[in-house]
Amino acid sequence: MDFQVPLSTSLLVFLVMFLASLTQSSLGFGVALVAMPLLVFLTGIYTATPVVALSAVVLEILILWEDRHLIDILSAKIFFVGAPFGIAGGLWLLKSVPESLIKNILGIILVLFGLYNLKQPRLIALKSEKWDYCFGVASGILGGAYNIKGPPIVLMGTLRQWPMKRFRASLQVYSLPLGVLILAGHGFGGLWTWTVLELFLYTLPAIFLGFWLGGKINRKLSPDKYKRYVYISLIVLGIMLLYRA
Numbered sequence: 001m002d003f004q005v006p007l008s009t010s011l012l013v014f015l016v017m018f019l020a021s022l023t024q025s026s027l028g029f030g031v032a033l034v035a036m037p038l039l040v041f042l043t044g045i046y047t048a049t050p051v052v053a054l055s056a057v058v059l060e061i062l063i064l065w066e067d068r069h070l071i072d073i074l075s076a077k078i079f080f081v082g083a084p085f086g087i088a089g090g091l092w093l094l095k096s097v098p099e100s101l102i103k104n105i106l107g108i109i110l111v112l113f114g115l116y117n118l119k120q121p122r123l124i125a126l127k128s129e130k131w132d133y134c135f136g137v138a139s140g141i142l143g144g145a146y147n148i149k150g151p152p153i154v155l156m157g158t159l160r161q162w163p164m165k166r167f168r169a170s171l172q173v174y175s176l177p178l179g180v181l182i183l184a185g186h187g188f189g190g191l192w193t194w195t196v197l198e199l200f201l202y203t204l205p206a207i208f209l210g211f212w213l214g215g216k217i218n219r220k221l222s223p224d225k226y227k228r229y230v231y232i233s234l235i236v237l238g239i240m241l242l243y244r245a
Helices: 007-027 031-043 045-066 073-096 099-118 131-146 150-159 164-188 194-220 223-244
Strands: none
Touching: 007 031, 007 045, 007 194, 007 223, 031 045, 031 150, 031 223, 045 164, 045 194, 073 131, 073 164, 099 150, 099 223, 131 150, 131 164, 150 164, 150 223
16 A cells, blocks of 8 residues: 655654643543544545545554442443434434534533532432433434534433543444444444555554553542533533534
8 A cells, every 4th residue: 555645744643642642631521622623724624534444443442451449331321322313313404404503512612511510519410321312312413413412422421420430431442333333333434544544554653652641641630620621621522513514
């Protein structure tokens, strides 16, 4: 295979994926919403989308392996019932509803939710697992249509009041199977090209480096600081969605 990507672009992709992987490994989420805006500028949407999806799956596997003693797969069963319906709905949404409208709504929700919780009010807690189905549908829709499956899972974990030690591992349990389904959709849609595979190879060292350093940061965070960083990250991600819209 002849290398098609300029060296300067490859280095920039490496830096972007390092920052995205560092964020995901530290907090448990954020790889797509950090990487996508920058990679779209560097490579275009049809290359950035599968590269980020491939990288996210690798990173989620690494985090799951490191936190395997904290995994509770059965707790995600209701979520997984809703997710495939969401992916199917995402295909309809992609054709029927303006992308900017969906991103604006989601961005506003994330910003308001993050600001609300930074003021440390009494957090609304969802005790019933039935809500997991709704979050599964929402994550499937956004992941299938726009490759941004993470925000509904983060909201669900926050409202379900997952303990800090479980938060990062639980996010991957919910996110990884959905990411595999999205990857399959990219493959059937013809998005896997030699350029995508070449850039993905360049991202692997960045993923491992970001995973290693982010894990160290995660283990040093106190529960209060961790929650604060999650809320701040939700605000930032919401603003990024509004900007992209």
